[in-house]
Amino acid sequence: MIEQANRSKLPILAIDIPSGVNGNTGVVAPIAIKAQETIYLGMPKIGFFIGQGYNFIGKLSRVDFGMDEKYITQAKGKAFLINDQAVPALLPPIERVRHKYQAGYVIALAGSPGMPGAAMLSCLAALRSGAGIVRLFHPKGMEEEFAVAPLELIRHPYSWREPEPIFEEAKRAKACLIGPGIGKEMCSFIQSVVSKLDLPMVIDADALYHLKVFPKGAILTKIF
Secondary structure, eight states: OHHHHHHTOSOOEEESSOTTBOTTTOOBOSOOOOOSEEEEESSOOGGGTSTTGGGTOOEEEEEOOOOOHHHHHHOOOSOOOOOTTTHHHHSOOOOTTOOHHHHOEEEEEOOBTTBOHHHHHHHHHHHHTTOSEEEEEEETTOTTTTTTSOTTOEEEEEBTTBOHHHHHHHTTOSEEEEOTTOOSSOHHHHHHHHHTOOSOEEEOTHHHHHOSSOOTTOEESSOO
16 A cells, blocks of 8 residues: 555655654665655654655644643753754844954865865855855865865865964864865874864764764764
């Protein structure tokens, strides 16, 4: 019946959870309803967002079916799902007379030869979310690879043996992103740099594997 429903090409609405998806693990074994929309009751299942579950739930819509409010209050969330409608209200308002450093100065340590894309995407994301200035530190020799980067992005080549410019700019910066596209040959360098930075930090990609100790308050982009 599940296979026939999925093959029908008709919109499928799942009530509470698509049949065949494990609500705790997201495991699908061996098949499950591929819903266009899941109308979940009260609170969403963790299995919606892990394993294969996210591929089967479609759009999520909540229905209050009378669950006592105390159970919702007692529930402890394991993760947070980005609410696209709420995000704009969380960004700081734009003030007409501020300058770029007041808007926020972000430094980025990202990219490696042959891998400029993740660095450019993450820096562009920082600019689009409101940062007034973003300075990308990338290995020397990548200047041509970053020639197509957004004009607003400041590009600063560095050498593994000369991290001083990074520390100097960190004195003025308000936040740091580190890791996108850095490759797997920079373990000791990344550990040394991060241990000396005292900034709010977003740690991504290979930097997650290089670091044995994460700075307090750092945002990690993956779950191990």
